[in-house]
Amino acid sequence: MGGFAEAVLERVHAARTALSAALAAEDAYEVAVAQDELDDALRVARRHGIDVDSAAKAGER
Template sequence: MGEFAEALLARVRAARVALAAAVAAGDAYAVAMAQDELDDMMRLACGHGVAVEAAGTDEE
């Protein structure tokens, strides 16, 4: 996997973590921001053929 794909997957993981934290905190603004970041990263990954399933989180 190239550096670009690795960096993109790291951003997806970070956005997922931020989204979960914002939801847990009940912070609607932070949820919207994190969801926007996640949407942007997913769109970018799709456009570059990066498999996002590889960017799972440690959540159970």
């Protein structure tokens, strides 16, 4: 996997982690920020044909 794809997958992983933490903390502002970041990271992944679901299942993030 190329460096760009790895960076995108790491961004998605970090955004998912941040969203989970914000939800657990019940922080509405941080949930909104984290959700926006996740949406953007997933949009970039889709635009470049990076399958984040397969990568997550394979343990690559």
